[in-house]
Amino acid sequence: KAGVTQTPRYLIKTRGQQVTLSCSPISGHRSVSWYQQTPGQGLQFLFEYFSETQRNKGNFPGRFSGRQFSNSRSEMNVSTLELGDSALYLCASSPVAGARETQYFGPGTRLLVL
Amino acid sequence: AQSVTQLDSQVPVFEEAPVELRCNYSSSVSVYLFWYVQYPNQGLQLLLKYLSGSTLVESINGFEAEFNKSQTSFHLRKPSVHISDTAEYFCAVSSEGTALIFGKGTTLSVSS
Numbered sequence: 001k002a003g004v005t006q007t008p009r010y011l012i013k014t015r016g017q018q019v020t021l022s023c024s025p026i027s028g029h030r031s032v033s034w035y036q037q038t039p040g041q042g043l044q045f046l047f048e049y050f051s052e053t054q055r056n057k058g059n060f061p062g063r064f065s066g067r068q069f070s071n072s073r074s075e076m077n078v079s080t081l082e083l084g085d086s087a088l089y090l091c092a093s094s095p096v097a098g099a100r101e102t103q104y105f106g107p108g109t110r111l112l113v114l
Numbered sequence: 115a116q117s118v119t120q121l122d123s124q125v126p127v128f129e130e131a132p133v134e135l136r137c138n139y140s141s142s143v144s145v146y147l148f149w150y151v152q153y154p155n156q157g158l159q160l161l162l163k164y165l166s167g168s169t170l171v172e173s174i175n176g177f178e179a180e181f182n183k184s185q186t187s188f189h190l191r192k193p194s195v196h197i198s199d200t201a202e203y204f205c206a207v208s209s210e211g212t213a214l215i216f217g218k219g220t221t222l223s224v225s226s
Contacts, residue, residue: 004157033213033214035216041218042204042216042217042218042219043158043204043216043219044216045213045214045215045216048213056212056213058213090157090158092157092158098210099146099208099209099210099211099212099214100146100165100208102148102160102163103150103158103160103214104159104160105150105157105158105159106157107155107156107157108157
């Protein structure tokens with residue numbers, strides 16, 4: 001099976017712009033989670049989707065939003081970009097939602113905000 | 115709220131030496147515990163996890179971790195490391211109804 005794919009892999013934006021990142025989970029996986037990874041804060045949970053419904057949300061401002069489509073693909077959007085949004089954004093999928101589930105991570109999208 | 119503390123941000127060791135990466139968690143409910151590894155320029159991959167049962171869990175590449183409820187710890191060990199074990203290691207905790215919470219990571223550097 002193909003792994004989790006994320007597009008684009010690299011992105012450069014300027015402050016105030018918005019960005020949309022895409023994640024395609026492993027075939028058959030219905031749960032998708034998003035994480036932000038930075039050197040200072042480490043890995044921080046953004047949100048989790050299962051069957052097109054948001055199950056959990058991390059402590060991020062409303063500028064960060066996401067959605068999941070009927071084919072389980074997911075997008076996250078960040079509006080009004082700030083310099084501090086520069087990070088590696090990781091997507092992970094699992095067959096079903098649940099605290100016991102192993103997360104399968106994609107390679108990430110590296111976002112640089114200038 | 116749950117939290118994870120990885121006590122060492124960097125651990126340098128020589129090849130074939132033993133290593134222990136320390137992880138402590140705080141939670142008021144039953145937890146599930148995970149170790150993930152991230153190689154350079156890659157996403158994370160699961161190394162091992164504790165869900166229930168035997169407190170000692172092992173991975174296929176020689177790592178093991180022991181769940182210690184009284185000390186709220188889940189330390190990762192390997193008796194003899196290889197150069198290829200050089201990576202960043204993340205401890206994580208979850209419980210029913212919550213998201214996966216990660217520690218800040220430990221960079222393991224193995225040199226010859």
